[in-house]
Each structure stands twice: as structure tokens, then as C-alpha cells.
Ligand SMILES: *[C@@H]1O[C@H](CO)[C@@H](O)[C@H](O)[C@H]1NC(C)=O
Ligand SMILES: *[C@@H]1O[C@H](CO)[C@@H](O)[C@H](O)[C@H]1NC(C)=O
Ligand SMILES: *[C@@H]1O[C@H](CO)[C@@H](O)[C@H](O)[C@H]1NC(C)=O
Ligand SMILES: *[C@@H]1O[C@H](CO)[C@@H](O)[C@H](O)[C@H]1NC(C)=O
Ligand SMILES: *[C@@H]1O[C@H](CO)[C@@H](O)[C@H](O)[C@H]1NC(C)=O
Ligand SMILES: *[C@@H]1O[C@H](CO)[C@@H](O)[C@H](O)[C@H]1NC(C)=O
Ligand SMILES: *[C@@H]1O[C@H](CO)[C@@H](O)[C@H](O)[C@H]1NC(C)=O
């Protein structure tokens with residue numbers, strides 16, 4: 001009897017520990033949003049794709065801006081050439097306090113659309129003064145300027161640098177499909193003369209353009225000079241499914257220009273200048289991260305810009321750095337699309353993103369049998385560290401933009417709709433190959449899953465080099 005009771009207690013304890021472990025890990029792995037700001041519109045249940053979907057549920061157009069003030073003394077003085085200049089540039093709102101980069105229409109809320117302005121703000125100011133900023137909105141064909149108070153949302157948090165990455169959100173007309181403003185300016189007083197003008201992007205209007213778009217995770221810095229790695233990265237990602245690539249360029253080396261310009265000319269790559277008006281010291285630490293000012297040159301800001309730029313434009317967005325590849329592992333799984341099809345079966349939820357766990361591939365170990373004229377990173381290094389990191393730790397992902405509210409470096413920070421969450425791809429189906437020098441002790445093994453692309457890659461790279469010559 002005593003033995004039975006002891007066994008029962010042990011069993012109960014094990015059960016409790018297992019259940020609480022499941023709860024804890026599930027919470028961490030699902031990475032559910034902390035807050036949901038807006039109700040999801042009914043768009044997924046209506047017929048049609050892309051832009052057509054929302055037209056069906058949109059409210060009749062009533063006014064330009066709800067509850068907005070107007071500034072009769074500010075007139076719509078901006079003409080098209082100036083608007084053009086306003087695209088894709090950092091603007092100083094207040095020196096040393098607030099900088100903004102881009103403005104996007106988010107049409108996902110059915111009662112009103114929202115202009116989301118991506119930027120960075122002084123942490124000190126944000127935390128000590130609850131600052132108020134206004135969106136002054138300039139419409140095509142109207143002399144009036146509409147002003148509305150913005151709501152500040154913070155994005156990501158890495159250590160505690162001087163600037164925080166933020167989004168300023170401003171409500172605009174009830175009907176997202178008719179006449180959003182052409183320009184928005186951020187000011188500290190309702191009718192103050194603005195010193196910044198952002199063209200409002202309406203990327204969604206033309207409908208889906210790609211199944212997979214890739215955003216460079218991080219910004220391009222002068223330290224990256226190995227053009228062969230960049231070409232391999234672009235070509236392998238295109239084999240895996242990427243149809244377009246976005247690169248945010250802080251201080252890219254001239255050595256890469258011919259290659260990046262080549263892909264840009266072919267319409268496969270967009271280079272966005274990342275001329276952030278802060279004095280960085282790129283050589284400050286071993287990673288080249290001047291994180292005392294803003295984490296990794298406002299990396300998360302660029303990521304969220306890429307998200308909103310591709311909302312209803314890309315069906316999926318992958319985020320990867322130059323030394324990272326999301327590689328399908330099973331023999332019959334060739335690209336990201338196949339990989340996600342496999343992964344879906346193992347999701348307990350509606351996937352809003354697919355997380356690929358991190359495996360380090362040791363660049364200090366060279367597989368001599370794969371040495372050749374190109375010395376492909378993904379062929380030369382076939383030894384991986386046995387331990388995959390947990391999801392959320394160094395993991396990278398492919399997400400479905402329309403379900404995502406904010407993206408962070410290693411996972412989706414917040415979903416737009418709570419019913420979507422993160423699906424972790426089983427390592428046997430696919431995982432992240434992260435190539436880096438790794439001299440720490442630890443068991444390791446050979447993983448040849450990237451080799452299946454080698455012959456195709458070699459052929460492609462030959463072609464690219466011939467064309468660039
Ligand atoms: C969504 O829209 C459909 C069709 O218009 C309607 O029948 C349904 O009740 C709506 N569902 C919700 C939750 O609003
Ligand atoms: C607009 O300008 C006029 C003339 O300069 C001035 O009288 C008026 O007070 C101004 N209105 C506002 C709201 O600033
Ligand atoms: C538009 O702006 C440009 C540049 O500021 C200026 O040269 C031009 O005269 C303006 N055109 C009109 C019609 O205002
Ligand atoms: C501009 O605002 C004034 C005063 O609020 C209003 O009378 C006028 O109709 C508006 N004009 C346009 C083009 O919206
Ligand atoms: C937009 O308006 C809605 C009500 O229509 C409100 O609930 C929401 O908080 C507003 N959002 C912003 C960013 O102002
Ligand atoms: C996206 O994928 C579907 C199905 O695989 C395909 O039919 C379609 O052509 C693709 N779209 C683009 C823009 O490549
Ligand atoms: C990236 O930015 C640097 C610094 O502004 C510039 O010299 C370089 O030409 C840019 N590269 C591309 C491909 O645009």
C-alpha cells in the first residue's frame with residue numbers, strides 16, 4: 001500500500017511538473033500578443049483576395065478624418081516632386097528627441113484606417129514626460145490640413161539604449177480605400193508649421209505581388225564586404241522561394257554595389273537608404289553595434305517598415321541576416337512553401353508565422369570534399385552543433401504580414417488577431433542554418449541538407465558573374 005501511495009505521489013508530481021512545463025513553454029512559444037488594440041475586421045470571411053476583400057466590408061465614406069481639427073492657416077503647399085522626395089528618408093522632428101522614417105496606411109480595421117509612422121524616440125523623454133505628437137494630414141485636392149493626436153506604441157526592446165523604436169498611429173477616414181492623405185507631418189502642436197513631410201504609402205492598393213519576400217534582418221553596414229556570400233545568399237534564398245528582397249543600407253561597402261545594383265536593375269531587390277540622422281560609431285564594439293544609442297542601428301524599426309511596406313503585397317515575409325538560411329531538412333522538401341505545408345500539420349493553432357530554430361554551422365570547420373571555385377558557405381561548412389536553440393532564441397521566421405502587428409528580431413512580438421500565433425517548424429522538417437565561427441566545445445554532427453542546392457547554385461552564380469563582368 002505504502003509503495004503504491006508513493007508511486008501515486010510520484011506520478012502526480014511528475015504530472016504537475018509536466019503540465020506546468022507545458023503551460024510555461026506554451027506561453028513562451030506561442031508568444032501571444034500582450035495587447036490587442038483593434039478588433040480584426042471581418043475580411044477573412046469575405047470573398048476575394050487582397051484589396052477586394054476589404055472593399056466589401058468597408059463602411060460608406062463619411063468624412064476625411066474622424067474627430068480631427070483643421071488648420072486653416074496651413075495650406076496644401078506640397079507638390080508631387082516634393083512628395084517624391086519625402087519617400088524613404090529619415091526626418092528629424094525634434095533634434096535628439098524624435099526621428100521618423102516612413103508612413104504606411106494600415107487598412108485592416110474596418111471602421112477606420114490607420115496611418116502608422118515608424119520612428120525612434122528618446123527613451124528619457126518617453127518615460128518621463130508622456131509626450132504628445134500630432135499627425136497633420138495633407139490631402140490631394142483639399143486646402144485644409146487635418147490634425148489628429150497620435151498614439152505612441154513602442155516596438156521591441158533590447159537592452160536600454162538612448163532611443164526606443166516606436167510607431168505613431170493616427171486614425172484616418174472610415175473608408176481605407178478612398179483618399180487617405182498624401183502627406184503626413186508630425187508636430188508637437190496642432191497647427192504648428194511642420195519641418196517634416198512623409199509621403200503616405202498605400203502599398204496594399206495594388207494587391208499581392210509575391211508569395212515570398214525577404215527582408216534583410218539588420219541593416220547593411222560597411223563591415224560586410226564579401227560579395228560572394230551576398231550573391232550566394234540572394235541566389236539560395238531565391239531557390240528557396242524569395243521573389244523580392246529588401247535591404248536597408250546604412251553604410252554598405254562600395255565592393256557590394258555592382259552586385260546589389262545588378263539585382264536592383266532586375267527588379268528583384270530594393271535598396272532603401274538608412275540615413276538615420278544620428279552620429280553612430282560603427283566600430284564601438286566587437287559586433288559593430290552602437291547599441292548605446294539605438295539597438296543595432298534601429299534594426300527593429302527597419303523590420304517593421306518592411307512588414308508594413310509588404311502588407312497585402314507579400315503573402316509571406318522571411319527575415320534573415322546574411323549568414324543565415326532557413327533550410328528544409330527532409331529530402332522531399334525543397335523550398336519554403338513545401339516546408340510550411342509540412343510544418344502546418346504540426347501546428348496546433350492557426351499559424352501567423354513559422355519559426356525556424358537556430359542551429360550553428362561551424363565556419364571554422366571546412367569540408368574539404370566541397371572545396372571549389374566558389375567555396376559556397378553552405379557547402380564548405382557541413383558540421384553543425386548538436387544543440388538547436390529554443391524557439392525565440394536566435395530563431396528566425398517566415399510570417400504572414402496580414403496577421404502581424406509588430407515583428408521582433410527572433411519572433412513575432414504581437415499578432416493583429418489573437419487567433420493567430422507562432423508555429424514552430426519541427427527541426428526534422430526545417431531549421432535555421434546560422435554560419436559562424438564557433439570554437440566552444442560541444443558535440444556536433446554532419447548535416448548535408450544544404451548540399452542539395454549546390455549544383456543549382458553553382459550554375460546560377462556562374463550566370464550572375466558572367467552578366468556582371
Ligand atoms: C462576417 O461577414 C459575413 C458575410 O458578410 C457575415 O455573415 C458574418 O456574420 C460576419 N461575421 C462576423 C463575426 O462579423
Ligand atoms: C490664421 O491667420 C490669421 C491671419 O494671419 C490670424 O488672424 C488667425 O488668428 C490665424 N488662425 C489660427 C487658427 O491660427
Ligand atoms: C514644386 O516643387 C518644386 C521643388 O520645390 C518647385 O521647383 C516647383 O516650382 C513646384 N511646382 C509647383 C507647381 O508648385
Ligand atoms: C476647409 O475647411 C473649411 C472650414 O472648416 C470648410 O468650410 C471648407 O469646406 C473646407 N474645404 C475643403 C476643400 O474641405
Ligand atoms: C481610432 O479610433 C477608434 C475609434 O473609432 C479608437 O478606438 C482607437 O483608439 C483610435 N486609434 C488611434 C490610433 O487613434
Ligand atoms: C504564388 O503561389 C501560387 C501557388 O503556388 C502560384 O500559383 C502563384 O503564381 C504564385 N504567385 C506569385 C506572384 O508568384
Ligand atoms: C549604400 O550606402 C553607402 C553609403 O551611403 C553608399 O556608398 C553605397 O553606394 C550604397 N549601396 C547601394 C547598393 O546603394
Ligand SMILES: *[C@@H]1O[C@H](CO)[C@@H](O)[C@H](O)[C@H]1NC(C)=O
Pocket residue numbers: 345346
Ligand atoms: C507531426 O505531424 C506528423 C504528420 O501529421 C505526425 O505524424 C507527427 O506525429 C507530428 N509530430 C508532432 C511532434 O506533433
Ligand SMILES: *[C@@H]1O[C@H](CO)[C@@H](O)[C@H](O)[C@H]1NC(C)=O
Pocket residue numbers: 366371372373374375
Ligand atoms: C577554397 O577554400 C579552400 C580551403 O579553405 C582554400 O584552400 C581555397 O584557396 C579556396 N578557394 C577559393 C577559390 O577561394
Ligand SMILES: *[C@@H]1O[C@H](CO)[C@@H](O)[C@H](O)[C@H]1NC(C)=O
Pocket residue numbers: 329427428429446447448449
Ligand atoms: C540535419 O539536421 C537535422 C537536425 O538535427 C536533422 O533533423 C536532419 O535530418 C539532418 N539532415 C541531414 C540531411 O543530415
Ligand SMILES: *[C@@H]1O[C@H](CO)[C@@H](O)[C@H](O)[C@H]1NC(C)=O
Pocket residue numbers: 367368369370382383446447448
Ligand atoms: C563532406 O561532404 C561530403 C559530401 O560532399 C559528405 O559525404 C561528407 O560526409 C562530409 N564530411 C563531413 C566531415 O562533414
